[in-house]
Amino acid sequence: MPLPRRHFLALSAAALALPARASAAPVIAAAASLRFALPVLTGAFTARGGGPLRVTYGSSGTLAQQMRNGAPFALFLSADASYVQTLARAGTVTDEGTVYARGRLALIAPKGGLAVDGAMDGLAAALETGAIRRFAIATPDHAPYGQRAREALQHRGLWEALQPHLVFGENVAQAAQFAISGNAQGGLVAASLAAAPAVEAQAVSARVPESWHSPLEQRMVLAPEAPATARAFHDFLLSPPAQEIFAAHGFAAPEPA
Amino acid sequence: MDWPALWLSLHLAGWTVLLLLPVAVFLGRFLAFHRFAGKGAVEALVILPLVLPPTVLGFYLLVAFGAGSPVGRLWESAFGGPLVFSFEGLVAASVLFNLPFAVQPAQRGFEAVPKDVREAAACCGMSPLTALRRVELPLAWPGVLTGMVLTFAHTLGEFGIVLMVGGAIPGETRTVAISIYDRVQAFDMSGAAQMSAMLLAISLVTIAVTFRLSERAGRRLS
Numbered sequence: 185m186p187l188p189r190r191h192f193l194a195l196s197a198a199a200l201a202l203p204a205r206a207s208a209a210p211v212i213a214a215a216a217s218l219r220f221a222l223p224v225l226t227g228a229f230t231a232r233g234g235g236p237l238r239v240t241y242g243s244s245g246t247l248a249q250q251m252r253n254g255a256p257f258a259l260f261l262s263a264d265a266s267y268v269q270t271l272a273r274a275g276t277v278t279d280e281g282t283v284y285a286r287g288r289l290a291l292i293a294p295k296g297g298l299a300v301d302g303a304m305d306g307l308a309a310a311l312e313t314g315a316i317r318r319f320a321i322a323t324p325d326h327a328p329y330g331q332r333a334r335e336a337l338q339h340r341g342l343w344e345a346l347q348p349h350l351v352f353g354e355n356v357a358q359a360a361q362f363a364i365s366g367n368a369q370g371g372l373v374a375a376s377l378a379a380a381p382a383v384e385a386q387a388v389s390a391r392v393p394e395s396w397h398s399p400l401e402q403r404m405v406l407a408p409e410a411p412a413t414a415r416a417f418h419d420f421l422l423s424p425p426a427q428e429i430f431a432a433h434g435f436a437a438p439e440p441a
Numbered sequence: 442m443d444w445p446a447l448w449l450s451l452h453l454a455g456w457t458v459l460l461l462l463p464v465a466v467f468l469g470r471f472l473a474f475h476r477f478a479g480k481g482a483v484e485a486l487v488i489l490p491l492v493l494p495p496t497v498l499g500f501y502l503l504v505a506f507g508a509g510s511p512v513g514r515l516w517e518s519a520f521g522g523p524l525v526f527s528f529e530g531l532v533a534a535s536v537l538f539n540l541p542f543a544v545q546p547a548q549r550g551f552e553a554v555p556k557d558v559r560e561a562a563a564c565c566g567m568s569p570l571t572a573l574r575r576v577e578l579p580l581a582w583p584g585v586l587t588g589m590v591l592t593f594a595h596t597l598g599e600f601g602i603v604l605m606v607g608g609a610i611p612g613e614t615r616t617v618a619i620s621i622y623d624r625v626q627a628f629d630m631s632g633a634a635q636m637s638a639m640l641l642a643i644s645l646v647t648i649a650v651t652f653r654l655s656e657r658a659g660r661r662l663s
Contacts (some may be wrong), residue, residue, distance in 0.1 A: 211610050219627055238611040241623070254508030254523030255608045357626040382628040 209236040210414040211256055213247040215263035215402065216322075216355035217287055217329060217374035220382075221433035222261075228429060229420050235413035243355035245326020251407075252276050258414035261404045261421075263287055263356070263374075264328035268403040277405045284421045285435035287400030289332050290378040292363050292389040293370035300370070302390040304340050307370065311345050319349045320362035320371030328400060329356035333372035335397035363387070379434035394436075402435070442635045445612050446620035453528070453616060454596035457535040458589050461543040464536075465588050469547030470577065474559070491541040499605025502534050506606070526608035531616070534602045542595050543588040550584015551577060583654045590654070594647035597640060 214222050219241055226237050240257075242250075248267035251257050252274055260277070261284065262268050268281040291300055291307065298315070299306030310316050321337075322330030330352070337343040353359030356374050363371025364387040378389035406418055420426050427437060472484060490498060506524040507513045516524040524530045554577050562572040578585070600618045607614035609623060617636055624633035 213608075216626065238613075240609045240611070240615070241626070242609070250526060250608050252508075253503060253525055254513065254517070255526035256522060256610070355626070361626055361628060380628070 209238045210258035210411050212237050212239045212259045212261065212414070212417070213251060213255070213257040214239055214241050214261040215244045215247070215328070216241050216357035217263050217376050217402070218261055219357045219377060220380040221376055221430060221435065224429050224433070225421065225426055226417075228425060229417055232420070234416055234420065237413065237417060241355070241357065243322065243327035246355070249326070258407050258410040259404060259418055260407075261402070262328070263400060263402050265401045265403045266328070268405045271405065278408050279405065281403040281405030282422065283401050283438035284404050285402045285430045286438055287329065287402050288375035288394065288434065288436055289329065289336055289372055289392040289397060289400070290375040290389045290434075291370065291392055292360065292373055292378045292383070292387050294364050294366055294387055298370045300388045300390045302392050304342065304392070308340070308342060310369065311342065316346070316349050316369045318351050318368035319346055320351050320353060320359045320368045320373075322356040322359040322373070323352040323354060327353070327355050329374050330359070332397040332400055336372060336392050339396040374434070376434040401438075442632065442639075443615075443617065443620040443624070446615050446617045447636070447639065449612065449615065450597050450617040453531055453535060454593045456532045457539055457596045458593050460532070460536050461539055461592055462585075462589060464540070465543040465547040465585055466578070469544050469585070469588075470551045470573065472544070472548045473551035487544050488541045490538045495538065495599070495601025496605055498538060499534070499602040502530075502537075502602070502606050506530060506533070525606045526610065526614060528613050530606055531603060531614055534606055535596050535599060538599065538602055539592040539595055542591040546588035546591065547581070547585045550581035550587075553584070554580045583657055587651050587654045590647055590650050594644060597643060
C-alpha cells in the first residue's frame with residue numbers, strides 16, 4: 185500500500201520547500217485611524233528612496249498590549265498619548281514618543297439617512313423619534329477614538345440615551361465599517377476614516393468640536409532596537425511632505441511644542 | 442486577493458500536518474490498542490481543544506509563551522526572537538489546536554483494525570514497527586489521512602488563536618482568515634469576497650475528500 189507514504193513524502197517536501205520568512209522589512213504597528221493615510225505615507229517614503237515596510241493595523245490598546253508581550257514592532261503609531269506612555273512606564277520603549285498628528289472625531293452616517301451635523305442636533309432629534317436603532321463607536325476599553333466618542337457623547341448629553349443602541353467595533357476602522365454598512369444608522373469615528381474615498385462614496389460626515397473631548401494627540405514611538413529604515417520612516421513622518429499627506433487625510437497638525 | 446496571506450496559511454497548514462502526522466499515528470494507535478489507568482483523562486485532554494474557545498487557548502498561549510514567561514524567555518535566548526507574534530508561535534498554537542482533528546480519526550482508524558489480524562502479525566514474528574507499516578497502516582490509513590485533511594483545512598480557517606497570538610504581521614502571521622477580517626475593515630469588500638470564496642471552495646473540497654475516504658474505509662471493513 186504505497187499511497188500513504190507517497191502522500192507523506194509529497195507533503196513533507198511541500199512544507200519544507202516553503203521559506204518561513206517572507207521578508208525582513210520592519211513592522212509598523214499602526215492605529216486603525218491611519219488605515220487610509222498610511223499606505224499613501226509609506227508609498228511616499230519608498231518613492232523617496234526609503235526601504236520596504238510592513239504594516240499591521242489595530243486599536244492602539246491592542247497594539248500596545250502586543251508590543252508589551254514581545255511583538256516585533258519597530259515603530260508604534262498610536263492614536264493618542266496614553267498607550268505610548270504606558271509602554272514607556274513598562275520599559276518596553278525608552279521614551280514617551282513624539283506627536284505626529286492630532287486626530288479629529290467625526291459623526292458619520294450612510295447617505296440618505298440621519299441628518300449629519302457636527303453639533304449632533306440631527307442625532308439628538310433622531311434619538312427622540314426612535315429612528316436610531318444601532319449606533320457604532322470603537323470600544324472605549326482599548327480604542328482611543330472610542331474613549332473620545334464616549335466623552336463627546338457625554339458632553340452632548342446623549343450617552344445615556346444611546347446606551348441601548350451602541351454597537352462596538354474592536355477598533356475605529358471596524359466601527360466605521362459598522363456605521364456605514366447599512367446595519368447601523370451612524371457612528372462616531374475618526375475623521376481620517378470618514379474622509380477616505382471608499383467611505384465618502386457611501387456616507388456623509390461632519391467633524392465634532394474638538395473641545396468636546398480630550399485631545400487625540402497621536403504619538404509614535406520607536407522600539408529600542410528599531411532598524412534604520414524604521415527610524416528613517418519615523419523622521420519622514422514629521423517632515424513637511426508627510427505632514428501635508430496627514431492634513432489631506434483628515435488629521436490636524438501636531439501643536440507646536 | 443492577498444496571495445502572501447494565502448501562501449502563509451498553506452505554509453502554516455503544511456507544517457501543522459507534518460508535525461501532527463507522527464503524533465496522530467503513534468498517539469492514535471496507542472489509544473486504540475491499549476487500556477490503562479487514566480486513559481479517559483488523556484482522551485479528554487486530546488479532545489479539549491475541540492470544545493475550548495480558541496480565545497481561551499490563545500490567552501493561555503499568550504501567558505505561557507509571552508515575553509515575560511519562562512518558555513518565552515528561553516525561546517528568545519535560543520532563537521533571538523519572541524515566540525508569540527511569530528510564525529513559529531502560530532505553528533505551536535496550530536499543533537495544539539488541531540490535536541483532536543488529527544488524533545481522533547487516526548484512533549478510529551486503528552480501532553477498526555481487527556484484533557485477530559494484529560495477533561496474526563505478531564505470531565508471524567513481525568516487530569511492532571513492521572506490523573505498523575505492513576499490516577496496521579494499510580488498514581488504518583483512511584482514518585489517518587482523514588485526520589490530516591481535516592487538520593489542513595482547519596488550520597486554513599483558524600482565526601481566534603491567530604488573532605490572539607499572531608499580531609497580523611504581513612508575510613509572517615497575517616493568515617488568510619485574518620486577512621479577510623482585515624480587508625473588511627479596510628472597506629475592501631471585493632478583496633474579502635474573493636478570499637472568502639477561495640476558503641469556501643477549499644472547505645467544500647475538504648468535505649468531499651473526507652467523505653470519499655470514510656466511504657472507502659467503510660467498504661474495506663465491511
